[in-house]
Amino acid sequence: MAQPEDAALRAEDVLAQRGARMTELRRNVLRALMEEERPVGAYQLFDRLKARDAASAPPAVYRALDFLVGEGVAHKLQSVNAYVGCACFEHAHDAHFLICGECCAAEEVPTTDIREQVDRDACARGFIVERMVIETVGRCAACAGHA
Amino acid sequence: MAQPEDAALRAEDVLAQRGARMTELRRNVLRALMEEERPVGAYQLFDRLKARDAASAPPAVYRALDFLVGEGVAHKLQSVNAYVGCACFEHAHDAHFLICGECCAAEEVPTTDIREQVDRDACARGFIVERMVIETVGRCAACAGHA
DNA sequence: TAGGCCTCGGTTATATTGTAACCGAACCGA
C-alpha cells in the first residue's frame, strides 16, 4: 500500500488538474486525514492540526472537510460521525464502507452492484438519487478471528 | 394507509406478545413518533412530549428510542440524525430509506436484494455483518415532479 | 494598475445532538 503522503500528494495533483483551489488549510486537512489509518472525527482532526499550528477553529476544519468530500478525496461516515481519506478521485463518488465495531477500521469497497440495485428500487418509486449512504457495521476479519 | 394510532397500537401488541416491557414513557415516545409523517429529531420529539407533560429530559427520550429501535418498531436515519416509526415488527431489522432532500419525507423500502449484495461484498472480505445503514438521499417523486 | 467581484478562511458565539453518572422507584421471580 502506498504511503499516506503519497496519497495526499496524488490527490493534490488530481485536484490541481481539475482546477480546484488547493489552499494551505485544505492541504493540511487532507494530509492529516490521509495520515490516519482509521476514520477520524472532525474535532480529533482539529486537535491534530492545532498541535502543529495548522488550524484555527472548528468551522475552518468543517469547511475544508466539506470541500474534500465534495471533491471525492474524502468520505464522511454517517454512522460514526467521522471522516476518512479516499484514493478514488472521482468527483463526489459514493462508497460502501465496512466498519468494524471493535477496532474501528473502515474498509471502502466498490458500490457498483449495490448502486444498480438501489437505483432500481429508487426508480421504481420515481425517486431521483443524489447520493447514497451505505455503511455496514460488524466485525472485520482480523477482529472476528481473534474473538 | 392505517392511522398512526393503529400502527402504535399494533406495535404495542407485538411487543407485548414478545414479552418486551412497554412502559408509559416508551408508549408515549412510540405514539409521538408514529404521529409524525416525517422523520423527527430526538429533541423535536422531546419538545412534543414536553408539550403534553409526557417527558422529563433528553436521556429518557434517547433511552426510549434505543429501545424502540432495538425492538424494530423504529429506525434511526443516520444521514439526518432523525427517527422514524416502522410498521415491520421484526426485531431490529435493517431497512433502506429513500430520503427526500426537499420535503424530508423518508420512504422505507425492502432491502432484500441490496442486503444480499452487501452480504456478498462483506463475506468476500471475511467481514461479519451486524447491521447495515442504507440511505439514499435525493428527490421524491412528488418533489421531482413540481421542480 | 486600478477597480470590483468573488472565494477563502479567521473569529466569536451558539445551536444541535448525544451521554455519563447517580440514585430511588417500580417490577418480578423465588
Add this chain to the structure above:
DNA sequence: TCGGTTCGGTTACAATATAACCGAGGCCTA
C-alpha cells in the same frame, strides 16, 4: 417479602456542527 434487576428522573456535561460577520487575497477586466 426479600433481593436482584430494569427503568427512568435528574443534573451536568461532552461531542458534533453551524450561523453570521468581516477582512484578506486572488483574479478578471479594462
